[in-house]
Amino acid sequence: MANYGMIIDLKNCVGCAGCDIACKTENNLDHDVHWSFHITETTGVFPNVGYRYIPKLCNHCENASCVKVCPTQAMYKDENGLTLHDPDKCIGCRSCELACPYNCISFNEDVQHQHQWQMDTEPLLEGITSSGKEIAEKFDNVPFPNYNPDRAKTYDGVRRKGIVEKCTLCDHRILDGKDPWCVVSCPADARIFGDFDDPKSEVSILLAENSAFQLLKSKGTKPKVYYINEF
Amino acid sequence: MDFINIGAWDIRITLDLFFGGIGVGAFLLSVLLSLYNRESLQSTIKIGAYTAPVSVGIGLLLLVSKIGVPAKFITTLWNVNLQSVMSIGVFLQIGFMVITIWYAVLIWKEFPVNNQFRLLQTAGTFFAFSTGLYHGLFLSSLGRVLWTELTPGMFIASSIAAGIAFVLLLKTLIDLVTKDEVRTDLIQSTLPLGLHRFQVMFFIILLVQLVSVILWQFYTGRLELEQALIYDYFMKQYGTIWTSLVLVGGIIIPIIITLVSLVKHEKNMAPIPTIIICVLILVGSFVMKHLLIIGGQIALPVGFVF
Ligand code: SF4
Ligand code: SF4
Numbered sequence: 001m002a003n004y005g006m007i008i009d010l011k012n013c014v015g016c017a018g019c020d021i022a023c024k025t026e027n028n029l030d031h032d033v034h035w036s037f038h039i040t041e042t043t044g045v046f047p048n049v050g051y052r053y054i055p056k057l058c059n060h061c062e063n064a065s066c067v068k069v070c071p072t073q074a075m076y077k078d079e080n081g082l083t084l085h086d087p088d089k090c091i092g093c094r095s096c097e098l099a100c101p102y103n104c105i106s107f108n109e110d111v112q113h114q115h116q117w118q119m120d121t122e123p124l125l126e127g128i129t130s131s132g133k134e135i136a137e138k139f140d141n142v143p144f145p146n147y148n149p150d151r152a153k154t155y156d157g158v159r160r161k162g163i164v165e166k167c168t169l170c171d172h173r174i175l176d177g178k179d180p181w182c183v184v185s186c187p188a189d190a191r192i193f194g195d196f197d198d199p200k201s202e203v204s205i206l207l208a209e210n211s212a213f214q215l216l217k218s219k220g221t222k223p224k225v226y227y228i229n230e231f
Numbered sequence: 232m233d234f235i236n237i238g239a240w241d242i243r244i245t246l247d248l249f250f251g252g253i254g255v256g257a258f259l260l261s262v263l264l265s266l267y268n269r270e271s272l273q274s275t276i277k278i279g280a281y282t283a284p285v286s287v288g289i290g291l292l293l294l295v296s297k298i299g300v301p302a303k304f305i306t307t308l309w310n311v312n313l314q315s316v317m318s319i320g321v322f323l324q325i326g327f328m329v330i331t332i333w334y335a336v337l338i339w340k341e342f343p344v345n346n347q348f349r350l351l352q353t354a355g356t357f358f359a360f361s362t363g364l365y366h367g368l369f370l371s372s373l374g375r376v377l378w379t380e381l382t383p384g385m386f387i388a389s390s391i392a393a394g395i396a397f398v399l400l401l402k403t404l405i406d407l408v409t410k411d412e413v414r415t416d417l418i419q420s421t422l423p424l425g426l427h428r429f430q431v432m433f434f435i436i437l438l439v440q441l442v443s444v445i446l447w448q449f450y451t452g453r454l455e456l457e458q459a460l461i462y463d464y465f466m467k468q469y470g471t472i473w474t475s476l477v478l479v480g481g482i483i484i485p486i487i488i489t490l491v492s493l494v495k496h497e498k499n500m501a502p503i504p505t506i507i508i509c510v511l512i513l514v515g516s517f518v519m520k521h522l523l524i525i526g527g528q529i530a531l532p533v534g535f536v537f
Contacts, residue, residue: 065373067314068314068315068372069314069315069316069317069372069373070312070315071310071312071315071317071318071321072310072312072318073310073311073312074310089310090299090303091299091300091304091306093298093299093317094298094299095315095373097237098237098239098240098373098375098527099373099375101374103235103237103530107239107299108299162298162299162300163299163300164299219374
């Protein structure tokens, strides 16, 4: 039993969006689905301008509104404080999507990773490239070339049509004692993952030593992604 | 500022709430009228009784068609989340649907007057009010800025008015076609406060709706910054339609027409004003629900996070 969450050190973050890409490859996300994303904001008037780059992901809120509104308990809190989603129970009502104040839930209108180019029989360059169809046939029982089978340990490897999906904080990696892939991939060590219930964990220490903020704290969702060192 | 439209729900949700609302109003009207002078009011009671299950059924079908996996809708009956208003609402809607079907069948077959029938009416009335309230509560439970604590009041008043308007419109049109005398005062009934008269019913319900809409408009724009910004944007986009079709057309004009009729001590409202009122109320109810469904899905730009 733990209470997992994350600290994002904005002083270290260089705004490379590596975490966004890492998340997509680790979790087999289709091009229009983003579990890890970022917002940017320019403030002020020249010469007194400011720029903000804030990485965002599901906050795995303690008081998660998505869990409260879900009519089927498809969205639930696990024993480690993660907000997870059960595709078998999800009916695709999208209430959770509307209830999440952080826009962290995506809905799959279509089958994921199936695109028109996979049907194209014409090669892009005659005699030089393969056609989309030929490439698709080489997928060899996987939905797309860089499919990560590890993802399927705890969630659908590729999520189904008609239901929602969201960040699981890489629960399949946590299960093996590893950090989420966005944390490992960050070149600037800006993301720190850990157990907030363990006073000796790095996240607890950082939280105690720094003044931190959470996104939309006023919503009462008690987000467990904290930001430190805003500048 | 570039506002976001989450766009999770489309017109099918509006239609569910609209038809569900008509079902609620039609059923309540049928029960209310059956308490008095049931002989002379039989045709109106029957129209209300038959409208309710059809209307609620259409609404439910549209709702089911909107969810991502319609075949799994049935699982909401055993995967229950007591914290979720929708989860409870599924039972209310299905319960209401069953009761309205049962009620319609009884009225069609024999129109009994016994304790069992009264019990069914009482249970139906409970489910009708609960379903009517549920529509608004469901929205407000999602915590979106335009779906406030005042939404349930707006919705239930609008639903009851629309249900009565639908039944009255149908009755008036049938009477006109069959050349029957059009009687909208429901003859010599004796409900307290003159409640048997459509003018009075409309007047009271529309007044409640007017107060709830005005309170909603007054408070929504004045709470937090987020709410104020979204409300302003909503009004810039849809303010003209809202004011003309919901507020003036759907509530104020019908109130004035009914008031004039009441002041003149008219027993019967002429068919044309009756049809006008009913159409205006129905259009107002639909537009209100649809605009709120759209407006509730407006979000501030992603950058607005503090
Ligand atoms: S950020 Fe949104 S999706 Fe994640 S737990 Fe909180 S409310 Fe749910
Ligand atoms: S879309 Fe799925 S997870 Fe979200 S509230 Fe509906 S049933 Fe629950």
